[in-house]
Amino acid sequence: MIRIIAGGKKNKDWLQEACVEYEKRLRKPFDLTWQFVEESELDSKVLALDKDNYVILLDERGKILSSPELSEKMSIALESAKTIVFVIGGAFGHFSPEMQARADLVWSFSKLVFPHQICRLILAEQIYRAQEIYLGHPYHHA
Numbered sequence: 001m002i003r004i005i006a007g008g009k010k011n012k013d014w015l016q017e018a019c020v021e022y023e024k025r026l027r028k029p030f031d032l033t034w035q036f037v038e039e040s041e042l043d044s045k046v047l048a049l050d051k052d053n054y055v056i057l058l059d060e061r062g063k064i065l066s067s068p069e070l071s072e073k074m075s076i077a078l079e080s081a082k083t084i085v086f087v088i089g090g091a092f093g094h095f096s097p098e099m100q101a102r103a104d105l106v107w108s109f110s111k112l113v114f115p116h117q118i119c120r121l122i123l124a125e126q127i128y129r130a131q132e133i134y135l136g137h138p139y140h141h142a
Helices: 013-023 039-047 067-079 097-102 116-135
Strands: 002-007 032-037 054-064 084-088 105-108
Touching: 002 039, 002 116, 013 116, 032 039, 039 084, 039 097, 054 097, 067 084, 067 116, 084 116
Parallel strands: 002 032, 002 084, 054 084, 054 105
Antiparallel strands: none
């Protein structure tokens, strides 16, 4: 199971529609749920997560992974019956040192900075891509 905790406001309609398009294509164990919280609540939500959860923070200062590398990390966690929890910060996207210490991975999409709502769409697509790589389907053709 995959869970996304997103700080900040809920998705705008156009963004929600785009995310739903990818979500419809996801199959267990790559299916996901969203939890939207105030940015000020992120620390407490993440630090309260079960120790068995595989936590990935999205941070511009994180490690840059290829799509196959992400798929492999996700597959290993899912095959170990772990819940993967992605955490997207709010507008400022910075995580406390305690949250960074709790994370199993701090991941950056690129050296570019994206609005946190756009990150939600990129993440939904990358989860779908990871699933397709895992299944050996041709969606990821690199």
